[in-house]
Structures are given as C-alpha cells and as structure tokens.
Amino acid sequence: MAFLFSIVSFLFSGILPQGFEKQVIYHNDFEQENGLAILNPLGIVEHIQQPSLTSGFLGKGYLSQGIPMFGGGGISLHSPALSPHKSLTISVWWALKEEHKPGQGFVVFSHNGKGFISNFIRGGGGDPWCALAKPAGVFQVYYFPGIQNINGIYDLDIMNTLDLRGGIWHNTIATFSCGREIVLYQDGKKVGKWILTRNLNEDDSLTTLYFASGEAMCIDEILILRGIIREEDAERYYKVTKVLREIFSQ
Numbered sequence: 001m002a003f004l005f006s007i008v009s010f011l012f013s014g015i016l017p018q019g020f021e022k023q024v025i026y027h028n029d030f031e032q033e034n035g036l037a038i039l040n041p042l043g044i045v046e047h048i049q050q051p052s053l054t055s056g057f058l059g060k061g062y063l064s065q066g067i068p069m070f071g072g073g074g075i076s077l078h079s080p081a082l083s084p085h086k087s088l089t090i091s092v093w094w095a096l097k098e099e100h101k102p103g104q105g106f107v108v109f110s111h112n113g114k115g116f117i118s119n120f121i122r123g124g125g126g127d128p129w130c131a132l133a134k135p136a137g138v139f140q141v142y143y144f145p146g147i148q149n150i151n152g153i154y155d156l157d158i159m160n161t162l163d164l165r166g167g168i169w170h171n172t173i174a175t176f177s178c179g180r181e182i183v184l185y186q187d188g189k190k191v192g193k194w195i196l197t198r199n200l201n202e203d204d205s206l207t208t209l210y211f212a213s214g215e216a217m218c219i220d221e222i223l224i225l226r227g228i229i230r231e232e233d234a235e236r237y238y239k240v241t242k243v244l245r246e247i248f249s250q
Contacts, residue, residue, distance in 0.1 A: 015240050016225075017233050025081055026224040030060045037222075044079040056220035057093040057169045058245055064212035064219065069105050069120065073210030075219060082209050082224070084111065084176035085200040089225040090209070091173045091237070097216035100164035102135050103127045106214030108172045113205035115143035119172060119184065120214070121158055135159050139184055139192055146198040154184065154192035162186065169220075169245075171238050175228040176200070183231075188238030190231050 016024075027039040028046075035048045049072075054063040064074025082088070094108055103125025110118040118140050123132030137155035141147060155161050162170060173185040179200035184192040200206060212219050221241070229237070 015237055017229060020225060020227065020229070023225045023227040024223065025226050026077065026222065028222040029058065030056055030062050030220055035062055042079060042081045044077050044081060047076045047078075049074050049076075054218060056218060057095070058221060058241070061093075061218045061220035062212075063097065064217055066216040067213040069107055069122070069214040070110065070118070071213055073107065073110060074212040074217075075210065075222070077209045077224075078207055080202075080207050081226070082111075083113075083200070083202060083204070083206045084117075084182075085179040085202055085204065085206070087178060087226065087228045088176045089173065089223075089227060089229050090175075091171065091221070091223040091225075092211060092219060093169055093171050093221045093241075094212070095169045095218045096164060096166050097218065098166040100135065100159065100215065101125065102159075104215055105129070105135075106212075106217055108211070109174070110210040110213070111206050112208045112210065114145075115141070115147070115204065115206075117141050117182075117206070119174065121164075122214075132156070135164075137161075137186070137191065139182075139194065141182075141194065141196065144198075144200070144204055147200075148197045150194055150196075152184075152192050152194055169218075171241070173229070173234050173237070177228050183228075185231070185234040185238075188235040190234070 025042050026044050028037040036046050052063040053060045105122030107120040123136045124134040134157045136153050137158040139152035141150040175183045180196050182194045
C-alpha cells in the first residue's frame with residue numbers, strides 16, 4: 001500500500017492539493033491494453049463496453065461509439081465506495097468525436113441508483129425531448145424520495161461557451177460535500193451549485209457511475225477522490241494538466 005501511495009504522489013505531484021494522493025480511489029488513464037484503471041485500490045468493478053483505445057487527452061483514451069442517451073454508458077463503474085452520501089470528487093476529460101449539432105445530445109457522466117444524478121448537454125434543433133431553443137448544459141437530480149427534483153440548466157447557450165467541435169478536450173469535475181451540496185466545474189470554472197432538500201444516504205444505492213453515452217465521444221483521465229477539492233484546486237488541476245498535454249504532444 002505504501003508503494004501504491006508513492007506512485008500516486010508521483011503522478012499527481014503539483015496537480016492535486018497536498019495530501020490528497022491518499023484520497024484517490026480510482027484513476028484510469030487508459031494506458032493499459034485492456035482499458036482498465038492504473039489505480040484502483042478498492043477494487044471498483046469496471047465494465048468497458050467494446051474497448052476501443054484511441055488517442056486521448058494524455059496518451060491513450062477510450063472512444064465510446066455512440067450509445068443511446070441514459071442507456072448506461074460506454075464505461076461503467078460499480079462499488080459502494082462511489083456513493084456520494086460521503087464527500088466525493090469525480091473528474092473526467094472528454095471530447096466529442098464529431099462536432100455537436102443542435103437536436104443531438106450526450107451525457108458526460110451519470111450516477112445511478114434508486115434515482116439518478118447526471119450531467120448532459122441537449123436541446124435546440126427541434127429536439128423532441130425539450131423546448132430549449134439552443135443546446136444547454138443541464139445537471140439533473142431525479143427520483144429520490146425526499147429530494148426535490150433538480151433541472152439545473154447552468155448554461156442556456158453552451159455552444160457559445162464551450163468549443164464543441166470534434167476532438168476538442170474539456171474537463172468536467174463534480175464534487176459532493178457530505179451528501180448535500182453539489183458543485184459542478186467545466187474547464188476549471190464553477191458553473192453550478194445545488195443544495196439538496198435532504199442528504200443522500202446509503203439506502204439511495206448510488207453505487208454505479210456511467211461515463212459517455214449519446215454522441216460518440218472520447219474519454220480520458222477519469223479521477224475519483226474520497227473528499228472534495230475547492231474551486232482553486234479545480235482551476236489548478238485544469239491548467240496544469242493542459243500544460244502537461246502541451247509538453248507531451250511536442
């Protein structure tokens with residue numbers, strides 16, 4: 001275990017807040033041929049649908065070849081350790097395979113149990129799912145007893161905010177503080193904060209985490225921490241990893 005922590009310390013030196021290396025419970029950089037995580041000390045169950053390793057954000061990445069929205073995800077993780085009734089941070093880098101078009105949609109991640117928590121982009125172009133005039137960034141919390149449903153539309157014109165052409169990489173981070181406060185970051189900037197009407201708990205069974213459904217997209221550098229990072233930490237992580245990409249691509 002000490003050897004494992006030394007590896008994590010090396011990997012995330014200067015990227016994560018000091019001391020957070022011991023709180024990493026999952027890291028997948030997709031460098032392994034089977035697409036499984038390089039760090040998984042708690043034995044989180046991984047399922048990679050039709051593994052397709054491709055060029056990623058840093059080195060290799062995973063290409064999800066288009067899965068129906070909310071039909072799961074190209075990548076699924078399952079473990080009681082993923083339940084956000086305790087403090088949790090989820091980070092992922094993603095890029096669309098082709099340019100996003102109004103009327104289409106994709107899910108960056110979805111946290112599933114007796115209800116679901118998801119972050120996705122959808123709308124515009126005559127989308128039958130909603131009446132949004134343009135593609136929007138949406139954060140949803142749905143179907144939990146005692147928790148009011150949240151349709152957190154945090155960006156009503158997200159194509160004007162994010163470059164959603166194919167091959168452009170973005171970072172999404174979500175933090176869950178004590179099962180009640182949720183904060184969402186896009187590319188190092190806080191874009192939304194929501195307070196639930198009751199705390200999440202173990203009985204909510206939020207133990208499955210999906211990545212990448214909807215439009216074909218690449219996923220890389222999935223990082224999950226037991227604990228929450230602050231706004232300045234999210235900004236530093238985004239900036240430092242962008243610099244690393246520039247160095248490695250030379």
